[in-house]
Amino acid sequence: MRVLLAGGSGAVGRRLVPQLVAANHRVTATTRSEAKLDELRDLGAEPVVMDGLDAASVAKAVEQARPEAIIHQMSALAGKQDLKHFDRWFAVTNELRTEGTKHLLAAAQATGARRFLVQSYTGWPNSREGGPVKREEDPLDPEPAREQRESLAAIHFLEQAVLDAPVEGVVLRYGALYGPGASEGFVDELRKRRVPVVGDGAGVWSWLHVDDAASATVAALEQAPKGVYNVVDDEPAEVADCLPYLAEAVGAKPPLHVPAWLGRLLAGEVVVRMMTEARGSSNAKARRVLDWEPSWSTWRDGFRRGLAETLPATGGESRSAA
Numbered sequence: 001m002r003v004l005l006a007g008g009s010g011a012v013g014r015r016l017v018p019q020l021v022a023a024n025h026r027v028t029a030t031t032r033s034e035a036k037l038d039e040l041r042d043l044g045a046e047p048v049v050m051d052g053l054d055a056a057s058v059a060k061a062v063e064q065a066r067p068e069a070i071i072h073q074m075s076a077l078a079g080k081q082d083l084k085h086f087d088r089w090f091a092v093t094n095e096l097r098t099e100g101t102k103h104l105l106a107a108a109q110a111t112g113a114r115r116f117l118v119q120s121y122t123g124w125p126n127s128r129e130g131g132p133v134k135r136e137e138d139p140l141d142p143e144p145a146r147e148q149r150e151s152l153a154a155i156h157f158l159e160q161a162v163l164d165a166p167v168e169g170v171v172l173r174y175g176a177l178y179g180p181g182a183s184e185g186f187v188d189e190l191r192k193r194r195v196p197v198v199g200d201g202a203g204v205w206s207w208l209h210v211d212d213a214a215s216a217t218v219a220a221l222e223q224a225p226k227g228v229y230n231v232v233d234d235e236p237a238e239v240a241d242c243l244p245y246l247a248e249a250v251g252a253k254p255p256l257h258v259p260a261w262l263g264r265l266l267a268g269e270v271v272v273r274m275m276t277e278a279r280g281s282s283n284a285k286a287r288r289v290l291d292w293e294p295s296w297s298t299w300r301d302g303f304r305r306g307l308a309e310t311l312p313a314t315g316g317e318s319r320s321a322a
Contacts, residue, residue: 122175250307
């Protein structure tokens with residue numbers, strides 16, 4: 001297919017372009033930065049500069065590419081992680097999930113693109129009631145933390161807009177991404193012991209290596225019926241289990257433990273909920289319908305070996321200092 005990948009220079013986009021090309025798709029990949037055009041060209045795509053928040057820029061890029069399918073991977077999380085002020089940190093990404101989606105859908109309809117895939121997220125948006133692992137049909141959190149209300153509203157808008165549009169709309173809810181370009185900052189904070197286990201650490205997280213996010217997207221492009229798909233590994237895990245394991249895997253000291261009241265004071269309600277109340281997600285639908293399985297089926301192997309590309313050598317062994 002002729003594919004327009006919006007956000008080709010992002011963490012998932014850079015891993016996705018080569019996989020699309022290997023599957024014989026003709027890829028036009030967009031970036032906001034002219035400095036990244038050569039990188040995208042080297043990966044096998046036809047690069048183009050596009051501002052996802054500028055309707056005219058989006059229309060021009062899509063018109064030139066004349067894609068049969070559009071993959072929306074646009075996000076903007078530059079700078080230091082700021083979970084305490086979550087909506088402020090996600091402000092531009094939320095615009096890309098709302099206004100950017102509107103622009104891409106309008107361009108898709110104007111040029112006749114028939115398939116539209118979009119990156120969403122599963123994890124903290126899940127309802128914090130009921131069992132520890134959620135499926136696609138389970139409700140999202142009806143009462144998000146105050147600092148996540150705008151971000152959850154943007155996710156709601158994104159998913160509904162794509163599913164309601166007159167295209168074959170596919171929503172891919174990725175889990176917590178790790179791997180090249182996705183987790184260096186988090187690992188660095190963990191190595192500095194700035195990521196403690198808060199409270200009982202009973203929150204459940206679902207992880208996903210960026211290469212598996214890319215492979216699932218290729219599978220969805222080629223065969224997914226319209227709908228929502230959780231794209232995560234096979235082992236949802238409590239924070240109290242996976243965070244110390246990650247620290248040990250990258251050569252860091254064990255994370256500190258702090259009570260929930262102190263975590264709330266220092267890091268805010270969002271972090272406390274993620275650490276103590278979050279629900280994981282099931283990938284059963286993606287496995288069944290997309291005929292997909294993650295290469296890193298568990299974060300245990302992924303943390304040990306799937307981070308190797310981002311870990312500089314120290315004393316003959318890989319250690320993360322990215």
